Amino acid sequence: xxxxxxxxxxxxxxxxxGSKEDTxxxxxxxxxxxxxxxxxxxxxxxxxxxxxxxxxxxxxxxxGAKKTSELIPMCHNIFLTGVDxxxxxxxxxxxxxxxxxxxxIGKTGVEMEALHAVSVAALTIYDMCKAVDKNMVISDIRLVxxxxxxxxxxxxxxxxxxx
Amino acid sequence: xxxxxxxxxxxxxxxxxGSKEDTxxxxxxxxxxxxxxxxxxxxxxxxxxxxxxxxxxxxxxxxGAKKTSELIPMCHNIFLTGVDxxxxxxxxxxxxxxxxxxxxIGKTGVEMEALHAVSVAALTIYDMCKAVDKNMVISDIRLVxxxxxxxxxxxxxxxxxxx
Amino acid sequence: xxxxxxxxxxxxxxxxxGSKEDTxxxxxxxxxxxxxxxxxxxxxxxxxxxxxxxxxxxxxxxxGAKKTSELIPMCHNIFLTGVDxxxxxxxxxxxxxxxxxxxxIGKTGVEMEALHAVSVAALTIYDMCKAVDKNMVISDIRLVxxxxxxxxxxxxxxxxxxx
Amino acid sequence: xxxxxxxxxxxxxxxxxGSKEDTxxxxxxxxxxxxxxxxxxxxxxxxxxxxxxxxxxxxxxxxGAKKTSELIPMCHNIFLTGVDxxxxxxxxxxxxxxxxxxxxIGKTGVEMEALHAVSVAALTIYDMCKAVDKNMVISDIRLVxxxxxxxxxxxxxxxxxxx
Amino acid sequence: xxxxxxxxxxxxxxxxxGSKEDTxxxxxxxxxxxxxxxxxxxxxxxxxxxxxxxxxxxxxxxxGAKKTSELIPMCHNIFLTGVDxxxxxxxxxxxxxxxxxxxxIGKTGVEMEALHAVSVAALTIYDMCKAVDKNMVISDIRLVxxxxxxxxxxxxxxxxxxx
Amino acid sequence: xxxxxxxxxxxxxxxxxGSKEDTxxxxxxxxxxxxxxxxxxxxxxxxxxxxxxxxxxxxxxxxGAKKTSELIPMCHNIFLTGVDxxxxxxxxxxxxxxxxxxxxIGKTGVEMEALHAVSVAALTIYDMCKAVDKNMVISDIRLVxxxxxxxxxxxxxxxxxxx
Numbered sequence: 001x002x003x004x005x006x007x008x009x010x011x012x013x014x015x016x017x018g019s020k021e022d023t024x025x026x027x028x029x030x031x032x033x034x035x036x037x038x039x040x041x042x043x044x045x046x047x048x049x050x051x052x053x054x055x056x057x058x059x060x061x062x063x064g065a066k067k068t069s070e071l072i073p074m075c076h077n078i079f080l081t082g083v084d085x086x087x088x089x090x091x092x093x094x095x096x097x098x099x100x101x102x103x104x105i106g107k108t109g110v111e112m113e114a115l116h117a118v119s120v121a122a123l124t125i126y127d128m129c130k131a132v133d134k135n136m137v138i139s140d141i142r143l144v145x146x147x148x149x150x151x152x153x154x155x156x157x158x159x160x161x162x163x
Numbered sequence: 164x165x166x167x168x169x170x171x172x173x174x175x176x177x178x179x180x181g182s183k184e185d186t187x188x189x190x191x192x193x194x195x196x197x198x199x200x201x202x203x204x205x206x207x208x209x210x211x212x213x214x215x216x217x218x219x220x221x222x223x224x225x226x227g228a229k230k231t232s233e234l235i236p237m238c239h240n241i242f243l244t245g246v247d248x249x250x251x252x253x254x255x256x257x258x259x260x261x262x263x264x265x266x267x268i269g270k271t272g273v274e275m276e277a278l279h280a281v282s283v284a285a286l287t288i289y290d291m292c293k294a295v296d297k298n299m300v301i302s303d304i305r306l307v308x309x310x311x312x313x314x315x316x317x318x319x320x321x322x323x324x325x326x
Numbered sequence: 327x328x329x330x331x332x333x334x335x336x337x338x339x340x341x342x343x344g345s346k347e348d349t350x351x352x353x354x355x356x357x358x359x360x361x362x363x364x365x366x367x368x369x370x371x372x373x374x375x376x377x378x379x380x381x382x383x384x385x386x387x388x389x390g391a392k393k394t395s396e397l398i399p400m401c402h403n404i405f406l407t408g409v410d411x412x413x414x415x416x417x418x419x420x421x422x423x424x425x426x427x428x429x430x431i432g433k434t435g436v437e438m439e440a441l442h443a444v445s446v447a448a449l450t451i452y453d454m455c456k457a458v459d460k461n462m463v464i465s466d467i468r469l470v471x472x473x474x475x476x477x478x479x480x481x482x483x484x485x486x487x488x489x
Numbered sequence: 490x491x492x493x494x495x496x497x498x499x500x501x502x503x504x505x506x507g508s509k510e511d512t513x514x515x516x517x518x519x520x521x522x523x524x525x526x527x528x529x530x531x532x533x534x535x536x537x538x539x540x541x542x543x544x545x546x547x548x549x550x551x552x553g554a555k556k557t558s559e560l561i562p563m564c565h566n567i568f569l570t571g572v573d574x575x576x577x578x579x580x581x582x583x584x585x586x587x588x589x590x591x592x593x594i595g596k597t598g599v600e601m602e603a604l605h606a607v608s609v610a611a612l613t614i615y616d617m618c619k620a621v622d623k624n625m626v627i628s629d630i631r632l633v634x635x636x637x638x639x640x641x642x643x644x645x646x647x648x649x650x651x652x
Numbered sequence: 653x654x655x656x657x658x659x660x661x662x663x664x665x666x667x668x669x670g671s672k673e674d675t676x677x678x679x680x681x682x683x684x685x686x687x688x689x690x691x692x693x694x695x696x697x698x699x700x701x702x703x704x705x706x707x708x709x710x711x712x713x714x715x716g717a718k719k720t721s722e723l724i725p726m727c728h729n730i731f732l733t734g735v736d737x738x739x740x741x742x743x744x745x746x747x748x749x750x751x752x753x754x755x756x757i758g759k760t761g762v763e764m765e766a767l768h769a770v771s772v773a774a775l776t777i778y779d780m781c782k783a784v785d786k787n788m789v790i791s792d793i794r795l796v797x798x799x800x801x802x803x804x805x806x807x808x809x810x811x812x813x814x815x
Numbered sequence: 816x817x818x819x820x821x822x823x824x825x826x827x828x829x830x831x832x833g834s835k836e837d838t839x840x841x842x843x844x845x846x847x848x849x850x851x852x853x854x855x856x857x858x859x860x861x862x863x864x865x866x867x868x869x870x871x872x873x874x875x876x877x878x879g880a881k882k883t884s885e886l887i888p889m890c891h892n893i894f895l896t897g898v899d900x901x902x903x904x905x906x907x908x909x910x911x912x913x914x915x916x917x918x919x920i921g922k923t924g925v926e927m928e929a930l931h932a933v934s935v936a937a938l939t940i941y942d943m944c945k946a947v948d949k950n951m952v953i954s955d956i957r958l959v960x961x962x963x964x965x966x967x968x969x970x971x972x973x974x975x976x977x978x
Contacts, residue, residue, distance in 0.1 A: 059236065062502070064234055081596065127275050176408070223874070247665045386562050396556070396715075441627075449630075467627035571828070573831075664870070700825075703826055704825030719886065726871065778930060792952060
């Protein structure tokens, strides 16, 4: 047969992690949802027509963490040992801060799972408040802490991190 | 039977849209991924080990749009007639701008589908670049345009919108 | 070609509903979870380690309704216009009663979606309480009301139905 | 920043099982579907229009076991080593008994997977028979055996359990 | 802002079908699985350890049809009104022929759903027989009939098509 | 109780692999898509309206590998350590050859994942080209290499295999 190999540049793959060790992996990610003070008050007082915004966002974030590899194409499908989410209502800046902490014992980090969890939680907040506020903005989705793996511990500068 | 009704406040539901009309619905959402100039250059030159970042992010965003109602709990599962995504490399500000345009003919708007598409595309960019840059930040996930439905047309102030 | 047709008896299919009309469809289903009074008290007081049992069960039931056709093989994948769930704590009989009401405008009934919603909500209650009570039993998953379609209205005898 | 922490009471989480040991885990669950004798006869004789009821229910139950963590929000996504299902036609009591046996080697029990498998199988039976019998009731979804883990072996009282 | 637009060539999108009419759509696809005569006999006599091969493949094919848009990136997520599958054991050529017929009333054709259904059924046959025969080959996955839509009726030449 | 056990013959199950050892598993599968020379040229020159065919097919194949156990009923849900895909444009025979290589460290082989990956990639090629060519045929989906497990190494006769 006479083949013409296609361009190798940029060919996507799910890189093999088979040689990596099973170690404890922790990742913490954060995001913020900016909204009008009036919207924030309705969330805090649980007055949205669609239901208790943060209770639903919390479930959505945890379920989202488990579905990460279905959405992010080159992400490995892994077993998560634990997922915890936290929300803070920041009245001064009129926004909700979201934090997701994900753990596993495995061959790959869980940054994407933590980032996906806060992202889904933020979108859920948007969805449940959009009838009263279309100007909301989801920002600052970022990794703040990462433990485990060959690259060691990562702590984002300028973040206030517990523990 | 003697029931004690649980607190109705904040009880979540997927609100009935059965009485809404089937109309053309369009939603456009945007997001940005901030990264180091060196990372951006690797994306532009398609040198990432995991593959062509924007090609994968585009597929991920479109597939993500279709999965929106699986992740956002109170979101209706709807048929989308079209999804289009666009990426712009902004060297001056060292970031990638993402735009998703989603269309349907139906009873509900498609804001969440557009917002979810840019969110998944942004996370995919993060995933494919994270080996060289852990400080990336996903920001400004927002709705910029919405057409159709009872609330009429929405255009975010200060955005440059085509068409 | 010489074919030997396989036995037609019992050959499964997703029956064609293309000739059915698009009408308003409503289905209401119920289920009960029996547990020890002590367990029930912990649910009512939101003291379970895994979180607020009924808040999570509500989200799970609604999301489950949307996933029905992925789990029940011969069930059509349809658009739901609305899903609402209700829980009642029945101290006298030491159980939780669950009700799901599902609506659509389409060619097939939504019984399975309502039954699946109460089933998933019941299993979620079980999951969140199982650390303190393994003897719980999920019972009486049944259709109580069905409106729309050629077969007309169905009301289960002996049920107390509102509206 | 000045944060107002939201109420911690009932905050849902997927509890961390990272410190648990990988051991053999077995769970057996059962359920029953009550129907009219005429319906049961049609199942036994494979005369339902939608196909062979028990053959489809068996596949549905096994596939359902694998999807458990997608539906039950706080349930860990785990690898299952084996799933087996059994059905018994009980003419005397006009019902079908369902049993699911699920195994894994891991950090969490598989009760939810076994309970979900019988639940999905029962709903599938309902779906395939509902054209001729809307009064069917799914009952007695319960755990009958659990092996492995810190809490040791659980055997439900009053059940006839093999092996 | 100064943008550098990325190359438009080959940019993937889910093309908008909003202007297409809702018409009856039918698609019929076929595939074959070639195997050793001994393997075929075990399928016909239902002696495989994993279970009744064709009964499982039938359920898998129907469920696969419903999941098509989750796997094929640019495929629209649509409501299917009916799915029917047929299997023929061809002893002379030592293979199993698979046919899937898919219907909908909508804006897009259902070729991909029919092709995906036969593909998943074929892979299921492979999976259930692979312990005794690793040399099986899945071939001739093709569209044989297509009705509805602007392009009109398509009938593959050389195929024996009923109806 | 008086039970009538249903026929055990052909009862499907997901066979228990709990006693198998965790070893390195590799599987390589291949498939071909035959098309008109004109269609092939449009793929090679990236002129299809839906986008860059091979770039999308690559992402689809990798994502498909991760979803295998959701589609193939008796297939175990497993963690994959790596997935790589390759495409070759064969102008002489007017077809595209697809190869998927899947790896894991686990208790079951990954043949089905590799076969599913090439199958989904082939269907994606079909989907993206079908507007210009309905006569395409997907053929020769087969396993070419398998390493690991009790049955040892398998190499299909007559295949040119690297490494």
